[in-house]
Amino acid sequence: MKQPLNLNINGENRLMLVEPYYSLLDCLRDEAQLTGAKKGCDEGDCGACTVLMDGKPVTSCLVLAHSAHDAAITTIEGLAGVDGLSPVQKAFVEHGGLQCGFCIPGLIMSATGFLQDNPDPTEEDVRFAIGGNLCRCTGYQRVVEAVMAAAQEIRETR
């Protein structure tokens, strides 16, 4: 039986009717029509569904939608403002940190959450921060370069 659920998604309050067994990921994709977060495994192994919940990266497939009631959710769709891409998004474009792109929303959300806490990371820090995100195309090399470049831009524009 569907139950009411209030989420603040990308700054907008959304009241929805959602089945109690729905994951946050299914809720975002099927109910909120936000398909940026991807379902790569639905088991918490691949990280493609990563979103920010109250500022922290979570694998949304492992979060029950109703347990996120009243939480602030940021998805990949909420990163770019009217003035363009976020520093992390921009760095992924410029450094070629993406190929097929299926893992990219999750990687960008993991990196975005991480850089909020640690804008001056080492390369190893970055590798650990994205250690829960599988990518089969890039070998992570250019992903790591992009996150390091984004960190630098974030520091410089503070």
Next chain:
Amino acid sequence: MTTQFKVLERNHPRVDAHDKVTGRAAYASDVYLPGMLACKLLPSTRNHARIVRLDISKAASHPGVRCVITGTDFPDIRYGSGALRDRYVMPREVVNFVGEPIAAVAADDEATAQEAIELIEVEYEDLPSVVNPLTAIGSDAATVHPELEEYEGYGFTLGHNVSTLLDADRGDVDQAFRDADVVVEDVYRSQGINQGFLEPMACVADVEANGRLVVYASTQGPYQIRAALAGVLEVPVSRIRVVPMELGGGFGAKLRLAFEAFPALLAMKTGRPVKLVNTREEVFTMNGPRLPVTNYIRSGVMRDGTITAREAYTIFDVGAYLGAGPNSGIGHGIGAYRVPNFRLRSYGVYTNKIYVGSYRASGVADMTFAVESHMDRIAHEIGMDPYDLRVKNALREGDVSVSGAVVPTNGLMETLEAIKEKIDWPRDLEDGHGVGLALCEWRSGSGPSTASISVNDDGTVSLLTGSVDISGSDTSLAAIAAEALGIPMDQVVVAKRDTDLAPYTGQSGGSRIVYSQGTAVQRAAEDTVQKLVALAAERLGVPEEALDCEDGRVYVMDNEPQGLTFAQLAAASITSRGGPIIGTASLSSMPYTPVFAAQAAEVKVDRKTGQVRLLRYIQAQDVGTPINPMAVEGQLDGGVVQGIGRALTEDQQFDPETGAVRNPSFASYLMPLAIDLPELENVLINVPAPDGPFGARAVAEPPGFGPPAAIANAVYDAVGVRIKELPLSGERVLSALNGQNADIDFDVDALRRAEGIAAD
């Protein structure tokens, strides 16, 4: 990099980058249509059994269920992934592997569809089965396909479970072995490998009001899916439109028909859109991975290091069906070397496990592991440096490849020299540290390719090709068009396409898009320029020979200010005799162009745990002209990491009794994570290909070939044990360190006898 080009050899962000970093790129699972039903599948629980009873009545009457189909709802037509038609799209009577889908449900939502799946009742009668290919090849093993010889496309009569036998011979191999100073013989085994694409198989099928079927697919081959669907559904090709959505990784797994026929038939029966998205477990258990390969390899060598003879017998487990066509391993039994006498055989052997699929140059990574480990064994046996042995025997321009084609100009030697310098070979390292080499070879992919370029009113162009972008190829094709037209990258629009819109083309696979499709784009651009020049000549009243085309403008060579821009020509074309300008090109095959790469690994082995830690990985590859260096390096990085996974951790395991996949999840099938890897080092060697767009070579396949052998050779260098079986897990290395490193049993004489060759 200094360059003669205006667009090429410079880094260009992907044309689809903004869509992908903002979450807007739409993959097949992102398609939501009004009234759409969800599809779920029922997997077989047996690996070889007759379906005695399949009762769908409870499922069909379950609330919310709109349709249930089984094998007999499809036309009685066998199909195949290659020429051999050895399977039904859904089994009618007999199942051949655990996981094989035997029924499909369409319901209002996924949860209801899954409930219905669990209401389907099945009774099986077990049939004798065989799981191990080395057993299956013997005459007393159970038969996987009793009616094999009646199947359309079957061309071999060597054994009841042998689907294919490929061979290649040259010279007098037996005499060469008798004359050799040293004979070295090995057996290698490589493991099952999952392609590991992040986007599960997904498809939405819809039927238009006029009855035409529309399929939104996750595919590398939209035209091939269309043809296969037409076959299994008995629907004319013209009544099917395939829309390739953004592809979330395929690596060969999405080259052919997968599950698209199930939602398609359900959509045809219900008149509503039907969506099927595999779970990750279904990807692992229903969709063909690479299966284990056993490789017998023997070489005759002279004291000076000259390899004079090679024999290789390779057993490819193909599982229940020949899902990948005949394997491509055969041509790689001699590696990147000149070997005057050889006998190469590769067997495809049926077993009752999941069918074999394609993966990034199927079979070649297995062959390279064997050949390049064997090269180090030869070097060790004759007391020669492994690097020097490779240089001595490496193919040179003018040599004849296995296929009989002459090797054209290439950068093989440069790749070896670059690796030698970069890793500072030979190294004398402390115990537990080691370095290893591998040499890789592939060819630039060929096949049907088409392109069409139309000039827009503002002088920009729209580029239309039928190929799916699996590697950043849209960006490279745009760069090729821009270079050939003499306009900036941002003036080329890459059109979104489907099988109705775009001209027919081959699949995106085998490293063929930039090389072959890129050539079609280059020629289409040249055709466009030629038409622009002809129109300008007409309008300016000068002969075509007096004109040149540069920077989006056609002008008189002797009088540069006199000319017309592409925009002016586009406007003029509307009322011209020839009409609006479209340049086209079409080709079916391209000349043989090899791709060579040398790679080196540096490792540290923990003698207490057997754990292998990768400290450095370097690859040098002859990429010809790098169209978009950033994309080229991206392919090198991604490919080599797939190879590192194959070397160290990835291992698709099968139950020895039932053949069922034992580790169907990313938690149990271990692909490399960012934290597992060192910084990757690449050297691009640029010997332009004689053919191919602006001298480009294929790139994407060789990077993944080298790591298993390079790392195994490094482990040998580090701790003195030779591991001949993948992956090089801590457990396996530790066993070897403890002296428990048994050779792999393989009865090559039985295979030689089967074709009448006397055993030695």
